[in-house]
Amino acid sequence: MLSLVVKQLMHDRLFSLLSIGALSMAIAVLLVLLGFEQGQYRQLEKAVLNRGGDLIVVQAKVDGFMATRSSIPQFAREKVESISGVAQVHPLTTVPAIYRKGANQTPIYMIVFDSAGSVGPLLMGDVKDRGHFIVVDQSLARRYQLSVGDEFLVSDFSFEISAIKQESAFMTPFVFINYDGLIDLFLDSEIAPDLSTFPLLSYMIIDVERGVDVDRVRASIEQNLPEVDVFKPTDLAANDVRMGEGFYKPVLGLLTMVGFFLASLLAAILMLSAVSRSKRDFAILSALGFPLTLLLKYAFIFSLVLVACSILVGFGFAALLISFIEYVRPVYEFYIVNLAVGLRLFYIFWLLLLLGSCIPYWTLRNTDPQTAMSAQR
Amino acid sequence: MNMIWLWGYKTLRHNIASTLASICGISVSFFLALFFAAVWSGETKQIVAYPKSLDADLWVMQDGVNNMHMASSYLWDWKADAIRKIKGVARVTGFVYVNTSVKINQAKLFAFVVGLETGDSTAANVHLVAGRKILAEDEIILPSQTQSLYGVSLHDRVQVIDQDYKVVGFSAGLYSSANPVFFVLKPRLQKSLSADGTLSYLIVKTGNSDEVNQVKDRILSNVDNLNVLTNDEFIENDRDMASQMGADTILIMMLICSALSTILIGFSSYSMVDRKRKEIAIIKAIGGTQRLLSVVLLVQALVIALFGYFIAVVLLLILSFILPIVAPQIILALSYDLLVTPLPYVLGIALLGASYPMIKILKLDPALAYASN
Numbered sequence: 237m238l239s240l241v242v243k244q245l246m247h248d249r250l251f252s253l254l255s256i257g258a259l260s261m262a263i264a265v266l267l268v269l270l271g272f273e274q275g276q277y278r279q280l281e282k283a284v285l286n287r288g289g290d291l292i293v294v295q296a297k298v299d300g301f302m303a304t305r306s307s308i309p310q311f312a313r314e315k316v317e318s319i320s321g322v323a324q325v326h327p328l329t330t331v332p333a334i335y336r337k338g339a340n341q342t343p344i345y346m347i348v349f350d351s352a353g354s355v356g357p358l359l360m361g362d363v364k365d366r367g368h369f370i371v372v373d374q375s376l377a378r379r380y381q382l383s384v385g386d387e388f389l390v391s392d393f394s395f396e397i398s399a400i401k402q403e404s405a406f407m408t409p410f411v412f413i414n415y416d417g418l419i420d421l422f423l424d425s426e427i428a429p430d431l432s433t434f435p436l437l438s439y440m441i442i443d444v445e446r447g448v449d450v451d452r453v454r455a456s457i458e459q460n461l462p463e464v465d466v467f468k469p470t471d472l473a474a475n476d477v478r479m480g481e482g483f484y485k486p487v488l489g490l491l492t493m494v495g496f497f498l499a500s501l502l503a504a505i506l507m508l509s510a511v512s513r514s515k516r517d518f519a520i521l522s523a524l525g526f527p528l529t530l531l532l533k534y535a536f537i538f539s540l541v542l543v544a545c546s547i548l549v550g551f552g553f554a555a556l557l558i559s560f561i562e563y564v565r566p567v568y569e570f571y572i573v574n575l576a577v578g579l580r581l582f583y584i585f586w587l588l589l590l591l592g593s594c595i596p597y598w599t600l601r602n603t604d605p606q607t608a609m610s611a612q613r
Numbered sequence: 614m615n616m617i618w619l620w621g622y623k624t625l626r627h628n629i630a631s632t633l634a635s636i637c638g639i640s641v642s643f644f645l646a647l648f649f650a651a652v653w654s655g656e657t658k659q660i661v662a663y664p665k666s667l668d669a670d671l672w673v674m675q676d677g678v679n680n681m682h683m684a685s686s687y688l689w690d691w692k693a694d695a696i697r698k699i700k701g702v703a704r705v706t707g708f709v710y711v712n713t714s715v716k717i718n719q720a721k722l723f724a725f726v727v728g729l730e731t732g733d734s735t736a737a738n739v740h741l742v743a744g745r746k747i748l749a750e751d752e753i754i755l756p757s758q759t760q761s762l763y764g765v766s767l768h769d770r771v772q773v774i775d776q777d778y779k780v781v782g783f784s785a786g787l788y789s790s791a792n793p794v795f796f797v798l799k800p801r802l803q804k805s806l807s808a809d810g811t812l813s814y815l816i817v818k819t820g821n822s823d824e825v826n827q828v829k830d831r832i833l834s835n836v837d838n839l840n841v842l843t844n845d846e847f848i849e850n851d852r853d854m855a856s857q858m859g860a861d862t863i864l865i866m867m868l869i870c871s872a873l874s875t876i877l878i879g880f881s882s883y884s885m886v887d888r889k890r891k892e893i894a895i896i897k898a899i900g901g902t903q904r905l906l907s908v909v910l911l912v913q914a915l916v917i918a919l920f921g922y923f924i925a926v927v928l929l930l931i932l933s934f935i936l937p938i939v940a941p942q943i944i945l946a947l948s949y950d951l952l953v954t955p956l957p958y959v960l961g962i963a964l965l966g967a968s969y970p971m972i973k974i975l976k977l978d979p980a981l982a983y984a985s986n
Contacts, residue, residue: 248887250883251883251884251887254876254879254880254883255880257876257880258638258873258876258877258880261869261872261873261876262642262873264869265645265869265870265873268869295774295775295805296775297772297774297775297776298774298775299721300714300721303712303713303714303723304713304714304774305711305713305774305805305806306774307774307805307806307807307808309807331685332683332684332685332712333684333685334678334679334680334683334684334854336679339853340857341679341680341850341853341854341857342854342857342858343682343683343684343854343858389677390677391675391676391677391678392676392677393677406723407858408683475721478721479714479721479722479723482720482721482722483722483723483790483791486790486940486942486943487652487790487943490648490940490943491645491648491649494641494644494645494648495645497641498638498641498642498645498873501634501637501638501641502638502877504634505631505634505635505637505638508630508631508634509631509634509880509884512631513884513888557865557869561865564861565861565862568862
């Protein structure tokens, strides 16, 4: 039966190609949407995990890193450093801003680092921990044709690009500056009455001494400093992902639903069309004494081959589309090779297969063996 | 000639299931792209909803800042007093504006929080659908959609950064997924931000609307380190940034869905030509021109594509009535431009999809009409 299906598909290659092309394109749309959603969660997760450390200190009652504000009193650092088990404390500040060049503007997330919690692997250039240097995300570099050594203006304050890396989340590219740059930016912009009111410390990244229980250090910090809360990076990342789910799921969920409806509709159309084109072949098989169950088996295998090929080709299409989008706009990350997408693809496969197998039932059931004797076209 | 047009019409009618199926496929495909564009357009509209509601003449902000959405602006609060003394300035209202996450019950949402000087500040020029204006520092006004989405009621507590607030009112027209606007009084918000003595934006009302540009110049020359924009400039900057953020994604979605529609039209036209090749050969044998046959095929493709597009638009219109009830966090903005601008592309898609089947018609040998069955 499988060879009959394959022969049928090979017999009318263009029809088969168009069928697989259409269904695979719909599956690719679905995969791109699912991959986009998962990619956004992954970026949110990485935004925290990439900062490193064993613990992250935040303002009391604040429980996220992205799209939130945290402001810790500056004296807190000294207190945390004095707690037993704390090996090192790295300050970190985040400032949302808008980058503007010519007629274009992009929201950016400025991460201010000192001794750690910053940059990670670079695409080009070096990180400078002193002076007015900035590391920019690749998407900004590409959109505004920026390179290492170029000027980068934030609120009319001039930075020099020292490196380019790839990191963004929440559809916002990251840039990294050191505290020299931040203080001069604040002073130059004259934005607060005095230095004490600057939001200079948003987070602290803590390295715990080797062999010391991380939970004990965490409890100890929270007990000694009521003005802060302490999280393990994975917990903080999970909170951000939850916030991201609330933001993305309604729209992307609806889009995915429409995409799934489109794929189902196509599977039904294509199977109906294929069966209708092969009506005479079915009539011949029927005239030769093949029972209805065998014809249905044929429809099932045809549907299986069609859906399986479409999923494979759709995966290829999706990978191509994603590569293109990620190249043109690296601010978006797509993540299709993961359990969540895999599981949904598995369900989609079975649903399309079931639909494709059931749709031709009435046509096959009403096949008249006499049609076999009629004119071909 | 008329006979060939009639044949074209009957072909579509005869294969009504296939025609309808193609139209459905194309309509869902267009719907996907249009829906995405309409959502983004809705978000863009909501992003400027708050600044538009204030009806300011001038906006004053930190030097180097040009808009509100996703921006940070810090101004010394004494600058508001300095501006009040400038000739032509009738009223100056300052407020703190911050994008942060807000906790409502167990949910966390991305929000924009406005810190007002007083509860009846002109920066809170919103229509309340329930409750009252803010009277105390621990009170907050939420967008009305939060009631159904998060089950929050008057007198419930919500958390902004590190502070708890009591819900005293619900506003209308200031909610979308990317831009829900909340109102509190500024002292607590400044405390949360460790930013005492600072404001984010000042809205300036001039005594004479003809003097807006002169007042703008006076402010810029009298007070250092700030930026002043007219209301139109400021709102346009916000709208422009939101549009820029979505333009690429919309284009990509449009391209994907257009490719899918092209394949579907190609599939439909090819199937028709393949099924009717003997009839086409007969038409050619009795003198039907290739040009006319190609035009008929193209018109068929156009009809399918346009019907598909039309159904997509109708579906979108229906959805725009249903969504506020079932998913109020999704704001659709349908405009003439959004719905009509893609039409030339639809025609291009029909032409592209019908191109290979047209070549097949051109190559079809009329002698096939005489071939045995």
